[in-house]
Amino acid sequence: MKKDKEKTERIRGENAASSLQNMENVIQYRRMLSAQSVRSLRRAREGKQKKFVGTEADFDII
Numbered sequence: 001m002k003k004d005k006e007k008t009e010r011i012r013g014e015n016a017a018s019s020l021q022n023m024e025n026v027i028q029y030r031r032m033l034s035a036q037s038v039r040s041l042r043r044a045r046e047g048k049q050k051k052f053v054g055t056e057a058d059f060d061i062i
């Protein structure tokens with residue numbers, strides 16, 4: 001019984017660490033996307049790019 005509880009706690013800890021890593025990856029990915037969309041918006045304003053490549057959410061950043 002005690003061994004099961006220890007195993008459950010260990011798995012719970014691993015899952016928490018894994019979900020934290022996933023959140024960090026998502027944040028990093030969103031930052032990268034927003035940086036790309038800011039650049040493409042700038043290019044569009046300067047007339048170097050015909051259309052804006054990004055999502056509607058990217059407009060909230062600027």
